[in-house]
Amino acid sequence: MDQDKLEHYSQFYQEALLENIIPFWEQNSPDRKNGGYFTCLDRRGKVFDTDKFVWLQGRQAWMFASLYQKVEPREDWLELSRLGIDFLDRYGSDHNGQFYFSLTREGKPLVQPYNIFSDCFAAMAFGKYGLVSGDLQCTERAVDIFNQILSRQENPKGIYNKAFPGTRPLKNFALPMILSNLCLELESLLNKSQVEETLDHCINEVMENFLDNDTLLVYENRTMENGFSDSFEGRLLNPGHAIEAMWFMMDIAKRRSSQQLAVKAVEVMLKQLEYGWDGEFGGIYYFLDAKGHPLQQLEWDQKLWWVHLETLVALAKGYKMTGDTRCAKWFVKVHEYAWNRFYDKENGEWFGYLNRRGEVLLDLKGGKWKGCFHVPRALLQVWKTLEK
Structure with a gap:
């Protein structure tokens, strides 16, 4: 991806954020009463x-x-x-x-x-x-x-x-994942040793305990001993979650000047993307079973807005930090898929939920899970990442 192309994407995401997404929420969301x-x-x-x-x-x-x-x-x-x-x-x-x-x-x-x-x-x-x-x-x-x-x-x-205590205790990926970002967000307010200890813990959980280093797949749940549980919960993969966590790891890598962590995060991110990409219809699956078994989540094959947005952020950061051309190629591919299907050309903002074929399932712009966050945050992140 040459410099002109990078600047094109940076400007595109800037304009979409400031001229489309933010005005939508400014106009429709505040409850002044x-x-x-x-x-x-x-x-x-x-x-x-x-x-x-x-x-x-x-x-x-x-x-x-x-x-x-x-x-x-x-x-x-x-x-x-x-x-x-x-x-x-x-x-x-x-x-x-x-x-x-x-x-x-x-x-x-x-x-x-x-x-x-x-x-x-x-x-x-x-x-x-x-x-x-x-x-x-x-x-x-x-x-x-x-x-x-x-x-x-x-x-x-x-x-x-x-959960009934003691029968099948599992720990979940989401909390150490979000803590790795939250800790950086609050870093200037926290004790230095607390920041370093929390980041060390998050890196270990995300990059060692929930990551299978043989397959490079990130699991949503692990046993308390960091092992594999052959159960619905234990086999569950959420590609979007894992990809989002990898750009959090890249931010930590940048803060710590750790190229080793950045390179590993890119490799893990690309593995989730390749594994989770729907080769027939395009887009990234919501959930997968590590052994290919049927899932409890009936929405497993839906294509969700936040998954693709977090992927665009991770790819932009991965390319900037490592120069890995696979990130650039995937960025173009995911960008084209996402903006052609999630973006509402008539009314602005993004749809949140598509079926496997990429058709709109719900035409809402916000609800219980979707708000003024993933779309604007991702656009801001991509804009600023590719700006220079």
Whole structure:
């Protein structure tokens, strides 16, 4: 990929972010009456449900604070971030400081704090807003939430864990994966030794314990001894999760000036992509079974927006850090697939869910899982990665 081509993609992603994606959410998402954001938006941006999902509130507050920091210090972006921060501060957590999964539009709890990722994205939001605004209460809140997350690592769901204890204890890939990113996001607020210890732990979990070094496949669940469990959960692969984790590893590699880690992360990323690519219809499968057995997840063959966006970020970073031409070739291939199928040329933003053939399954632009996060974050990341 030559320099002109790189600059073309950088400009394309910049314009798509600032002229299409962000205006869509600015216009349709803020709840000026109750605070926070509506995320259940139909194809044209109309609100079709007013429930508020806490992790999406945190993600969107973080996103607008990040735009303020990395693109332009616009007061309207800072104000939009504050809209989510105030809502989270007032209604987001229970008396123990753990964050609910969902709330009513007014902020009344709907679903208990069973999901630690609500806390992860609340920490990101408070941390980023506090850093760019100078609000010390927010930065202190972010550190408190982060420390509480670390204390819950061994049993993230706590009393809401459905698994019967002791029969088949498994640990899940998602928490060490997200911690590797969250720790970098909050690094300037944390104790140096805590940062290094957390990153060491995350690298070991992601690149050793959940990674099968023989096949280079990353598993979603492992035994507590880091072994393979021949079960539905133990055989489960999520290519998008693994690929996203690899660009987190690349960011750590850059921070630590570790070319060895960067090269390994690229190799692992490319393996997930090659293994997870649908050779017949194109796109990346959502879930796979490591032994090729039928899956419990009925949506296993769907093509999801975030999977392809995180792949584009990982490929751009992989190419920049290592110069591996496979990353460049795959970037073009995934870019063409994603923008031809997920992007809504008529109304803007991206569809989230396609069937295996690449046809739109749901024409919503946001809901319980999709909000103002993966699309704008990925566009910002690709733009900035390929800019120079």
